[in-house]
Amino acid sequence: MFDFGKWTTAFNDFLLGLMPEWGALLIECVLIAVAVLGAYTVLALFYIIYERKLCAWFQCRLGPMRVGKWGLLQVFADMFKILVKEIISIKGTDKFLFRLAPYIVITSSVVMLACLPWGNGLQIINFNIGIFFILAVSSVGVLGILLAGWSSNNKYTLIGAMRSGAQMVSYEISLGLAIMTIVVLSGTMNITELVMDQESAWFLFRGHIPAIIAFLIYIVAATAETNRGPFDLPEAEHELVAGYHTEYSGITFGFYYLAEYLNLFIVSGIASLMFLGGWMPLHVPGWDAFNNVMNYIPSIVWFLGKSFFISFVIIWFKWTFPRVRIDQLLAFEWKYLMPLALANLVLMAVFVALGWHF
Numbered sequence: 001m002f003d004f005g006k007w008t009t010a011f012n013d014f015l016l017g018l019m020p021e022w023g024a025l026l027i028e029c030v031l032i033a034v035a036v037l038g039a040y041t042v043l044a045l046f047y048i049i050y051e052r053k054l055c056a057w058f059q060c061r062l063g064p065m066r067v068g069k070w071g072l073l074q075v076f077a078d079m080f081k082i083l084v085k086e087i088i089s090i091k092g093t094d095k096f097l098f099r100l101a102p103y104i105v106i107t108s109s110v111v112m113l114a115c116l117p118w119g120n121g122l123q124i125i126n127f128n129i130g131i132f133f134i135l136a137v138s139s140v141g142v143l144g145i146l147l148a149g150w151s152s153n154n155k156y157t158l159i160g161a162m163r164s165g166a167q168m169v170s171y172e173i174s175l176g177l178a179i180m181t182i183v184v185l186s187g188t189m190n191i192t193e194l195v196m197d198q199e200s201a202w203f204l205f206r207g208h209i210p211a212i213i214a215f216l217i218y219i220v221a222a223t224a225e226t227n228r229g230p231f232d233l234p235e236a237e238h239e240l241v242a243g244y245h246t247e248y249s250g251i252t253f254g255f256y257y258l259a260e261y262l263n264l265f266i267v268s269g270i271a272s273l274m275f276l277g278g279w280m281p282l283h284v285p286g287w288d289a290f291n292n293v294m295n296y297i298p299s300i301v302w303f304l305g306k307s308f309f310i311s312f313v314i315i316w317f318k319w320t321f322p323r324v325r326i327d328q329l330l331a332f333e334w335k336y337l338m339p340l341a342l343a344n345l346v347l348m349a350v351f352v353a354l355g356w357h358f
Contacts, residue, residue, distance in 0.1 A: 002298065005121025032124055036114050040262060047261035049075045050308075051315050058319045082257070087250035090152065097151035102248065102255035104144030109262045111137045116269045117191055119279045119299035130191040131183060134270065135176055138225075141259070142168040145234065148256075149244040160243030163326055164227060164234035170333045171224040171231075177341035178218035181210060181348045182274045195278040200285060202277040208356065210348035215275045217341050219313065222267035224329070226260065229318030233326050264311055272306035279303040 015024035049064070049072060056063030064071030090098070115134050117123035127133070142165055149161020183189055185207045186197050197203075204211050224231040235243035245256045272278055279299035283291045324332075350356075 003121045004119050004299075008121060032114075036110060036124070040110060040113060040258070043265050044258040044261050045075045045079065047264060047311070048078070050311070051261075054312065054315050055319050058316070079254075082254040083251060085250040087252055090247050092153040093247070094151040094153075097147045098247075099252070101144045101148035101151060102252045102259075104147065105141050105259045106255045108137055108141035108144070109259045109266060112266045113262060115191070116266070116273070116303075117195060117278060118303055122279075122300060123192060126190070126192050128188075128190045131179060131189040131194070134191075135172075135179065138266075139172060141263070145244050148248070152244075152247040154247055156240040156242075157244050157246050160234045160240045160246070164244055166326075167227070167231065167233060167329060168225055170330055171221045171337075174217055174333060174337045174341045175221040175225055177338070177345050178214040178221060179270070179274060181214040181341075181345050182207070184345065184348050184352055185211065191273060191278075195273060195280055198277040198280050200283060202275065202280070202282075204275040207348065208351060210344050210351055211275065213340070213344045214348070215271070217337060217344065218271055218275070219310070220337065221333075221341075222271065223314050223317055224333070226263045226267055226314075228260075228264065228314055230321040230323050231329055232318070232323060233329060264314060265307060268307040268310035268314065269303070271310045272303060276306045276310075277302075278306070 012024065012028065015027060018024075019027075052074075053063045053071075055061075062071075064074035067074040067077050089095075112134055114124045115130060115137075117126070125133075145164045145168075146161045149157040149159075149164070152158075182194075182203050185203055186194050188194060188197070198206075204215055207214070227234050234240075235245075240246070245253055248256065279302050281291070281294035281297060281299075281302055283294060
């Protein structure tokens with residue numbers, strides 16, 4: 001499989017031959033920032049049209065069809081509309097926190113996006129506690145939502161923010177336990193080592209029953225963590241108008257809109273890394289010819305394909321199941337999902353201790 005690290009290393013050596021180390025580092029940081037922001041924008045636009053088309057397909061409709069071929073340019077028209085809309089200043093708000101909140105949410109998702117390895121040698125941040133770092137950064141996003149709801153001086157936004165805080169803090173526990181189950185199986189928190197360890201077989205198949213249970217728990221918890229339906233209680237347009245971002249307009253509303261879709265990609269990317277091998281191709285032990293053919297597919301294609309598949313499943317949930325009540329949502333987490341995740345973590349530890357895994 002091609003290693004993109006050869007390109008990055010060659011580019012770094014080229015810069016070092018032209019300028020001092022601090023200059024090369026500065027240029028690389030600027031290029032990486034531009035690449036991350038560009039990927040952020042492209043992925044957000046893709047996911048908007050992706051969900052709208054899937055929603056139409058599930059409901060036997062066509063979806064956006066008027067702007068561009070098959071309606072593919074509709075998302076660019078929507079983006080332009082958000083960019084040119086006026087940012088309305090609401091009386092009675094805490095102006096500093098009101099303006100700060102969307103930047104906290106968007107910064108959290110951008111940092112998590114930078115932690116994901118997109119391919120063999122295509123990773124910005126790689127250190128030995130990468131999984132712990134991602135879990136820590138993901139917890140920051142809820143602060144932006146809570147600040148938005150409280151600072152808007154609106155009862156609907158406050159109710160939405162309180163729902164979101166209770167929901168995200170609760171389901172983070174099951175999400176973390178599902179991830180820790182795979183960490184126990186692999187023995188490392190380094191994301192690159194996690195992916196490399198799945199060269200022979202993905203953890204979803206190597207971990208037997210505990211890995212499958214952890215995968216199902218992760219999908220449910222990730223759906224709730226990203227406020228996606230049927231767990232979209234913080235937004236609940238039928239009850240709360242738009243929830244915590246009711247008072248936002250223009251690009252500030254766009255930040256929440258973009259962060260929601262990017263968080264969908266991020267949780268899908270983490271699922272592909274933890275359970276489906278990330279950018280690692282599908283390898284079957286003993287099928288050398290098949291494995292060689294799989295190696296010709298670029299690693300970035302594997303990662304994106306797996307992530308889009310997980311996103312498809314989460315979007316499928318939203319347009320299939322009705323919204324649950326807030327008491328049902330929290331009862332399901334604390335009475336069923338978290339105890340199951342804890343028991344599954346212990347079960348995986350027993351499997352690893354006894355060697356009952358591939």
